[in-house]
Amino acid sequence: MDVSEAIYNRRSVRKFEDRQVPREDLEQLINYARLAPSGMNKQPLEFVAVDDPKTERELFDYTSWAGAVDWSPAPDERPRAYIAILINPEVDPATEEHDAGLASANICLGAVEKGLGSCILGALEREPIKDLLDIPDHLVLDLVIGLGYPDQEIEVESESDRIDYWWDDDGTFHVPKKPVKKIMHLNGWSN
Numbered sequence: 331m332d333v334s335e336a337i338y339n340r341r342s343v344r345k346f347e348d349r350q351v352p353r354e355d356l357e358q359l360i361n362y363a364r365l366a367p368s369g370m371n372k373q374p375l376e377f378v379a380v381d382d383p384k385t386e387r388e389l390f391d392y393t394s395w396a397g398a399v400d401w402s403p404a405p406d407e408r409p410r411a412y413i414a415i416l417i418n419p420e421v422d423p424a425t426e427e428h429d430a431g432l433a434s435a436n437i438c439l440g441a442v443e444k445g446l447g448s449c450i451l452g453a454l455e456r457e458p459i460k461d462l463l464d465i466p467d468h469l470v471l472d473l474v475i476g477l478g479y480p481d482q483e484i485e486v487e488s489e490s491d492r493i494d495y496w497w498d499d500d501g502t503f504h505v506p507k508k509p510v511k512k513i514m515h516l517n518g519w520s521n
């Protein structure tokens with residue numbers, strides 16, 4: 331799979347098959363995250379992979395899904411694994427939130443290669459998740475990524491003026507993205 335294929339096919343998936351994610355895939359995704367850039371190479375991130383069904387079920391209850399369409403996956407449509415991304419302030423990180431974003435991108439793009447879908451989750455009840463996963467107090471829970479085999483058709487819309495995604499009557503999920511012409515300026519702002 332080439333990079334552009336992974337970029338186009340990586341979409342935020344919010345409906346998954348009820349099928350286990352191989353543990354070696356989770357390990358490989360964290361390997362990809364490890365190789366992401368970090369400011370001054372401080373590498374302030376740690377990762378907790380979750381593939382235990384009971385823990386998955388509890389973790390889901392502390393997440394929020396697809397705020398723009400008022401929809402949340404049913405029990406048999408939920409992620410079958412998660413990766414929690416933690417920041418360790420003790421390493422005096424330089425750019426920790428950028429680092430977490432870049433690690434997330436590696437995980438989500440790597441997931442495409444493995445036939446997995448992903449959704450970055452930032453709307454979290456962080457304290458209960460930290461308790462559930464036994465995360466030490468000093469670590470900051472930044473993001474959680476939900477993972478599983480996608481069970482959803484998703485199309486990118488590049489000609490829409492909307493920014494909110496929508497379902498259509500056929501069950502296809504549409505994600506609007508601003509066109510390049512609208513956001514690219516050449517050799518200065520006014521062009």
Ligand SMILES: Cc1cc2nc3c(=O)[nH]c(=O)nc-3n(C[C@H](O)[C@H](O)[C@H](O)COP(=O)(O)O)c2cc1C
Nearest residue numbers: 340341342394395396397449450451452453495505
């Ligand atoms: C930092 C961050 C936090 C996000 N948090 C959530 C979330 O809590 N719940 C959710 O359903 N989607 C979440 N998303 C997914 C976005 O809604 C999604 O990226 C956006 O709608 C565009 O869709 P795409 O990822 O398919 O391009 C988050 C994305 C990012 C980058």
